[in-house]
Amino acid sequence: MRRLVLAAIVSLWPALASAQQAEKPVLLHAAGSLKNALTEVSKAFETSARIPVTTSFRPSGLLREALAKGEPAEVFASANMEHPLALAKDGKAGPVVLFVRNETCAFARPGLDVTSNTLLTQMLDPKLKLGTSTPKADPSGDYAWQVFAKAEALKPGAKAALEAKALQLVGGSNSAPTPPDRNGTGHLLATGAADLFLGYCTNADPIAREQPGIRMVRLPEKLLVGADYGLTVMNGASPNAYRLAMFILSPEGQRIMARHGFVAPGLPREGK
């Protein structure tokens, strides 16, 4: 009991100190690939709007299922447009807005020599382990499969071969978890679970910090697959939730997203 009282006093303290009414936190559900960027955006929002944010990062497909089943939620930021659009079609959410783009890149384990030109040949090499995320559960996996479909046009038979050999190492409900505070892609390549991994280009920053031996390779033009990320606000959300959505879309939020490697369409032109 005493602990409860203490907790209440402690939680009230900042509100008392700033003479602000204690605000209910806004709920933000977001794709795992948004974790670093949206954690920073949420902090900036908390500072400027004085509204706390409670975040939950999971693969987008799993989030959509959870939200469709009624898990309490307000803002949903997905690694594709389809999942939030599905919630909107079911009458559970409002209009869906494209708020950032991400591209798929290839990451190579330390010591493996790869260029954009040799990438497809090496992806097909039976001696090399090719990692991806899990299609359907995680849009990153879907995008890897789109890369395979595009490869078919360059080399007949490539699609089936790549789909057959791809190791779905993350993003599924049964995937082995990544050690906390580690980049999943970097961890898999460093431990030898994969030689090549198709993941978001936005992994480049954390990987460069954690595993400097891993190199990032841009996909050749013909294999290029980009992800449009969609944001929606669930019906019944608080006005503060809409404010968070608008903040993510505002130049301040977009600048943070860009710093994390996303293409941010809502950035004003230079010189402003």
Next chain:
Amino acid sequence: MAAAPQPSARAAAPVSLHAAGSLRAALLDIADAFQSETGIPVSAQFGASGLLRDRLIRGETGEVFASANLEHPQALARFGLAGPAVLFARNELCAFLRPGLVATSANLLELMLDPKVKLGTSTPKADPSGDYAFAVFAKAEAVKPGARAALEAKALKLTGGPECLPAPEGLNVYGHKLASGEADIFLAYCTNAQPLAREQPRIAMLRLPDQLAVGADYGLTVLNKASPDGYRLAMYILSPQGQALLARHGFVAPGLPREG
């Protein structure tokens, strides 16, 4: 799409929308689409963004404010009247020429400086379109020293100000000013090209040369006292449906998904 609105939505109070005059055609289309999809009607009023900002700051009731710049909605946010401002469309400034006047991007500046040529702009401060025209003048200074002061002195501020004469109902105001001879060249948004092509097909549009090009970032905000429907309208303007309609009216729409 004649989707039957939900019974509860049919009685919805209209969402109020204050928007820049240059957005009229595009946002009326978006308001129609929004109403047919959600059953929520929109009550829109259009005017020069700076004047709308002043009215909202003075306490006029409003929910969504769509401005021809980012600064005005950001000012409402700073005053504690509105939430974060979001860039939702881009526009550019073009030169429109009265029937019979011939110019190219190469000799446009010379013509603008010609004392015999009447140069029309909108009104700075009241209307961002006027601010952008004056930004063009500032850029002209680098091309030709002295150009800025000369252009500022000769510019006729024919639109956007509280005392400017409006165009006859239903007519594009720039087309009207050029056709009536009040201006020979008018600096206005490139998105006027569509209505002008219909109303005054002999008026030519000229893109500004690179050294003079000035672009406009349009910003949107939701006022603090807005209803959830107000926020929904804002999100709808930002959604691919809203963005596609803005693009059809000649705006650059940053929130369009990639093709395919």
